Amino acid sequence: MTWGNLSKGGRGGILASCVPPGGDGVRVIGYLGTAALWAGLAASLAAALTWPRARSRPLAARCTACALACAALAFVLLESALVTHDFRIGFVARQGGRDVPLYYTVTSLWSALEGSLVLWLLVLAAFAFAAGRHRSRRAATAGGHHGTDRLQRIAMTTVMLVCAAFFALTALAADPFAAADPVPADGPGPDPLLRGHPLMGVHPPLLYLGYAGLMVPFGYGVACLITGRVEVARIRAWTLVAWIPLTAGIVLGAWWSYGVLGWGGYWEWDPVENASLMPWLVATAVLHAARARSLRAWTVALAVSAFLLVLLGTFLTRSGAVASVHSFTRSAAGPALLGVLTAALVTAAGLIAWRVRRPPSDARPATAPLLGSGLLTALAGTVLLGTLFPLVADLVLGERVSVGAPYFDRMVVPGLLALLALMGAASRRRQRLARPVAGAGSSECGRGLAWPVAAGAATVAGLGSTGRHSVTALLAFGLAAFELAAIAARLLDPAVGRRRMGVLTAHAGVALAAVAVAASSGYAQQAQGRVRVGESLQVGGYDVRLDGVERQAADGAMTAAARVVVTRHGAAVGVLRPSLAFYPARGGSPVARPAIRGGLLSDLYVSVSEVDQDGAAVALRVAVNPLMSLLWASGGLMVLGGLLTLAPTRPRTSPGSALLPTRPRTAPQPASGQGRTPSEAPCESEPSSGSANARASEAGGASRPRKARMP
Amino acid sequence: MTLAALMAVPVLLAVLVHALGPGGRTDAVPERRRPDLSGRTLDGRAFALGELRGHPVLVSVWASWCDPCRAEFPLLAGAARELDGVRFLGVDLRDAPGAARAFLAETGAASFPHLADPDGRLALELGARGVPETFLLDRQGFIVDRRIGALTQDWIEGHVVPLLTP
Amino acid sequence: MTARLAALLLTVLAGVALWRSALGEPxxxxxxxxxxxxxxxxxxxxxxxxxxxxxxxxxxxxxxxxxxxxxxxxxxxxxxxxxxxxxxxxxxxxxxxxxxxLWILPVAALAAALLPAVRRRRGRGASAVLPAVPRPGRRGLPAIRRRPARRAPNPPDAEHPPSAGRSRADAVPAVVLLLLGSVAVTGGAVAVWASGRIQNAPVAEETRGGGGDAAGRARALAAAGDHDAAVRAYREALRQHPDDRAARYLMAFELVRSGRAAEAVALLEPLLATRPHDPDLLLVVGTAELTTDPARGRRTLRRFLAAAPPGHAAAPRIRALLRSSRDLPG
Structure with a gap:
């Protein structure tokens, strides 16, 4: 904001202050907004102070609600300032614009740091509120004794401390309500890339829901570490609540970049993308590790680190620490974010070092959850390493090093393929549960998987005979076929409960996503070049002919659209208008607006990168991207699977009873309290469904199967 | 393992604190190197960089389709008039010859030679990141400095002028 | 049996297909x-x-x-x-x-994570034969260290009144947490301080402009409406970086706003001699002069209009301003 202040936003202001006195009325919204942020900070701190005491619970709940109200007020105020173009508010002066369409005016709240912090606060406070309330309902059914409150009270304290930290950060380092000085007559509007696609209204809020939601498992993880008592079920449930919007947000983010960035891809291993992928991988690892009692400590550590990764990702992408050559912005919130991250990191690392011990070596493993969560964690670690490595190289060697797609492709893709195999193998493991004969396990397992293996191998062999394919693509198709066949066979079993169905659906979504990714990255066809009016490009049976250039000025943008006529094998398909848009008020270079004609099997993707002054020629790029619709659909399947798993099953297996088997204190056991006795371990080593109660419902309704096996 | 994790925390934080600092070494030249620039100029004659040896050379990579170039060229043309000891050379990246000549006439920068670079070979030989970009070569023809983005008066005063007083 | 046979056969075929595609020349x-x-x-x-x-x-x-x-x-x-x-x-x-x-760490970490799994798998085979007798000390897996042993048999329910021993046990986590919390907060503060110091270090010309330095403080003061203090801060910023033109312009701007237009003109006048065609400079000087010497200010603003690149956002308003004051002398 050095130079731009004067040469962009400042001009109107110089005149406003010197020539006619600019409208400097009472900035009610600004003062109210700042006050809401400070009040939110006070309420969060008060809640953090009152939650630990059981007796002050009602007060704590009220303070939490108050924090939510403050965040909501700040959100509403900022949104109304944007919509009414109140340029006295600093954020509106920087991101608002009179000719921005209403929809993108609303979404411009989260198109820059200060506004997105307000949305983030709203979501954080909402999750804190929900986590606090969820408790009270449970306590009512459980008879309201205080002992079971303890874990949640500590978790809520942690959660409210996080909220307080973010309220403080917003109020001190990134207050969107700070007065604009000088007050401009009009604003530049949000970044051109952020006002060209309707998904802008959905993708960031969903992502924030996912990020903020991981704060609750973080709180429970910290509470478990402090008390030494582990309740995996609650960690799992809240992680799942966050996982669903996070998954949707990531897939929609990929869709958004496919439709906006104009180069035809959807995932580039960019730091911003990695920042969303790492928490997702770890949250997924939590969901899988939570299935096995032997991995309880691991689950807690993972739940804590998922939110730490959210904080780290926010810091990396919002402070400008990993910006590229062309962006020199360094937000003032960087040090503050780093402060929050450091405090959280030190606390978590200290607690984990204090509490978590390496499990003894004669521990009974649960193979599938262990492999699954281990692999997912290793993948997250690899992505983290690759994202941070340029910073490390800069510190240690003073060199600029790039870590991009080739590295991640080579390191992460094999892990993802292994996950496909694992998911397929785990789908059939239920077979063994029916006949728990010692020693017969592996052969039973082998028979259960014979047909899926045959299906996968047939896919590879069949495809391999049709021409040249890359090894990775063949493996991806084969393993996906294997997994899908295993899942299909499992679904034939009528005794599949709803939760298990959800797990299988989500896994099928992952398999289909693998197919779509392999197809779209390995089999896309494209052509590009300069095309004069009347000339055409041919790709994959399509003929794309430039018919003319249309120019127009609307919504603050000057647009040059290439009108192209598309035919396929001689038959008319339609007219597409990929365009270049330039926003004079915002400056910078023009942004490409690709035109996409979606199809079930493949998309036709046309974009322009240049339009000649005289409109006689354009630089055109045409691509046929196979199975893109499958990719988005697979994201939908994953979310659906998550929702199915989330939905409560029968009343008999309510969350309350689900907690019982995992709470060690309810079980009669020896004094040292190192956990469960080994005698119940065989039950765990058969990873079947998402949790104990789902297994119970499948097994015919015995609500506490583990207890039945207790010696 | 716990110990390793505990060690990792301070290391991570050190990296992050460092990352917040200035990362402004993007303009550094990676390796001491003498670029080999030769080809046809926009007016069609053969030209090689060797012709300018013995003088500091300011090489500007530009294109007529690049708006920041249009903004910086008056400054470049002015510097070419004022700085006697420095030779100037343009590299016209992937451009239509007609548009490029019109650009030079408009900005008054036709006084020094401009190499045509229709396939980007020369820009890559220099190690250019894009347009506009300026490279400063010493009397022996080694790249000693560069400027990514539009040229400024300050940069010329701070980087080019010192080369003139050996 | 047929299923397994088919799977075996097809796997062999698939292996051949993979082998062939691995050998193919691109x-x-x-x-x-x-x-x-x-x-x-x-x-x-x-x-x-x-x-x-x-x-x-x-x-x-x-x-x-x-x-x-x-x-x-x-x-x-x-x-x-x-x-x-x-x-x-x-x-x-x-x-x-x-x-x-970058290449070794992930593989090593995965191996380190999976090695115990493999080892434990073997352990399971053995323990299936052994009677499931809980051995004190090496039992179970939760691996969450639980400090006070005597606490374990106590269900945390309300009907068990908290004993003195238990409340002492409860105090241990509280103390640890308090210690940890203070360490964490100190760590956070140190991080903020250290990163602030780094940000304040003199940096390359493009990367300057983060908050924290004198110029940033000046901007903050200006945003808060304290123009005199902003002028003082800008003066300090200029002492640190005398060639920071942006700070100089902004300081002049703040001078105008605090009613010291003459000082602003004096501050920028020397610059105008060396940069007679800088539109932003002309704009600031012109607006300042409008207060001290309106005729001269209009002349300067006219020079601004001549120097401003087409599409300069302030140009239309200046043009309108000059047109409306045409009847005045100058």
């Missing part, structure tokens, strides 16, 4: 794509040269094709680019020096 276009995919597009952000359609990415692809046709190997081509652009241009670092960590 065509020339694929080789260009492969090499370009491992290079960064020089003028884009985070996209490889294979995907972008920017001019430099097109140039990179053309150069790769030219060199491949000349018979150069992929390594030689990568080296060619590395010489000119440094390691930055390669999207995937080599396996030498520090970069080796």
């Amino acid at each position: 065509g020339p276009a694929e080789r260009v794509h492969e090499i370009a995919a491992s290079l960064r597009c020089p003028d884009c952000q985070g996209v490889s040269a294979a995907e972008s359609s920017s001019q430099m990415a097109l140039s990179v692809r053309a150069e790769i094709e030219r060199r491949l046709r000349a018979g150069q190997s992929a390594d030689a081509i990568l080296d060619h680019f590395r010489q000119r652009y440094g390691d930055w241009i390669r999207l995937s670092p080599g396996v030498d020096g520090l970069s080796a960590l």
Whole structure:
């Protein structure tokens, strides 16, 4: 904001202050907004102070609600300032614009740091509120004794401390309500890339829901570490609540970049993308590790680190620490974010070092959850390493090093393929549960998987005979076929409960996503070049002919659209208008607006990168991207699977009873309290469904199967 | 393992604190190197960089389709008039010859030679990141400095002028 | 049985198919794509040269094709680019020096994580034979250390009144938490302080402008409406970086706003001699002069209009202003 202040936003202001006195009325919204942020900070701190005491619970709940109200007020105020173009508010002066369409005016709240912090606060406070309330309902059914409150009270304290930290950060380092000085007559509007696609209204809020939601498992993880008592079920449930919007947000983010960035891809291993992928991988690892009692400590550590990764990702992408050559912005919130991250990191690392011990070596493993969560964690670690490595190289060697797609492709893709195999193998493991004969396990397992293996191998062999394919693509198709066949066979079993169905659906979504990714990255066809009016490009049976250039000025943008006529094998398909848009008020270079004609099997993707002054020629790029619709659909399947798993099953297996088997204190056991006795371990080593109660419902309704096996 | 994790925390934080600092070494030249620039100029004659040896050379990579170039060229043309000891050379990246000549006439920068670079070979030989970009070569023809983005008066005063007083 | 036989047979066939595709030679276009995919597009952000359609990415692809046709190997081509652009241009670092960590660490971490699993699997086979007798000390798996042993048999229910021992046990986590909390808060404060110091260090001209330095404080003061204090802060900023023109302009602007237009003119007048065609400078000086010497201010603003590039956002308003005051002398 050095130079731009004067040469962009400042001009109107110089005149406003010197020539006619600019409208400097009472900035009610600004003062109210700042006050809401400070009040939110006070309420969060008060809640953090009152939650630990059981007796002050009602007060704590009220303070939490108050924090939510403050965040909501700040959100509403900022949104109304944007919509009414109140340029006295600093954020509106920087991101608002009179000719921005209403929809993108609303979404411009989260198109820059200060506004997105307000949305983030709203979501954080909402999750804190929900986590606090969820408790009270449970306590009512459980008879309201205080002992079971303890874990949640500590978790809520942690959660409210996080909220307080973010309220403080917003109020001190990134207050969107700070007065604009000088007050401009009009604003530049949000970044051109952020006002060209309707998904802008959905993708960031969903992502924030996912990020903020991981704060609750973080709180429970910290509470478990402090008390030494582990309740995996609650960690799992809240992680799942966050996982669903996070998954949707990531897939929609990929869709958004496919439709906006104009180069035809959807995932580039960019730091911003990695920042969303790492928490997702770890949250997924939590969901899988939570299935096995032997991995309880691991689950807690993972739940804590998922939110730490959210904080780290926010810091990396919002402070400008990993910006590229062309962006020199360094937000003032960087040090503050780093402060929050450091405090959280030190606390978590200290607690984990204090509490978590390496499990003894004669521990009974649960193979599938262990492999699954281990692999997912290793993948997250690899992505983290690759994202941070340029910073490390800069510190240690003073060199600029790039870590991009080739590295991640080579390191992460094999892990993802292994996950496909694992998911397929785990789908059939239920077979063994029916006949728990010692020693017969592996052969039973082998028979259960014979047909899926045959299906996968047939896919590879069949495809391999049709021409040249890359090894990775063949493996991806084969393993996906294997997994899908295993899942299909499992679904034939009528005794599949709803939760298990959800797990299988989500896994099928992952398999289909693998197919779509392999197809779209390995089999896309494209052509590009300069095309004069009347000339055409041919790709994959399509003929794309430039018919003319249309120019127009609307919504603050000057647009040059290439009108192209598309035919396929001689038959008319339609007219597409990929365009270049330039926003004079915002400056910078023009942004490409690709035109996409979606199809079930493949998309036709046309974009322009240049339009000649005289409109006689354009630089055109045409691509046929196979199975893109499958990719988005697979994201939908994953979310659906998550929702199915989330939905409560029968009343008999309510969350309350689900907690019982995992709470060690309810079980009669020896004094040292190192956990469960080994005698119940065989039950765990058969990873079947998402949790104990789902297994119970499948097994015919015995609500506490583990207890039945207790010696 | 716990110990390793505990060690990792301070290391991570050190990296992050460092990352917040200035990362402004993007303009550094990676390796001491003498670029080999030769080809046809926009007016069609053969030209090689060797012709300018013995003088500091300011090489500007530009294109007529690049708006920041249009903004910086008056400054470049002015510097070419004022700085006697420095030779100037343009590299016209992937451009239509007609548009490029019109650009030079408009900005008054036709006084020094401009190499045509229709396939980007020369820009890559220099190690250019894009347009506009300026490279400063010493009397022996080694790249000693560069400027990514539009040229400024300050940069010329701070980087080019010192080369003139050996 | 048939299923297993079919699976076996098909797996063999699939293995053959994989083997064949691994042996296949890529065509020339694929080789260009492969090499370009491992290079960064020089003028884009985070996209490889294979995907972008920017001019430099097109140039990179053309150069790769030219060199491949000349018979150069992929390594030689990568080296060619590395010489000119440094390691930055390669999207995937080599396996030498520090970069080796990047390749070794994930594999090592995975091995470290899975080794216990394999070992434990063997352990399970053994323990299935042994009677399931709980052995004190090495039992179970939760691996969450639970400090006070006597606490364990106590269900945390309300009907068990908290004993003195238990409340002492409860105090242990509280104390640890308090200690940890203070360490964490100190750590956070140190991080903020350290990063603030780094941000304040003199930096390259483009990267300046983060908050925290005198100029940033001045901007904050200006935003808060304290123009005199902002002027003082800008003066300090100018003492630190005398050639910071942006700070000088903004200081003049603050002077105008605090009613000291004459000082603003005096501050910028010398600059105007060396940069007579700087539109932003003319704009600030002109608006300042409007208060001290309106006729001269209008002249300066007219010079601004002449110097301003077409489309300068302030130009229309200045034009309107000059038109409305045309009847005045000057």
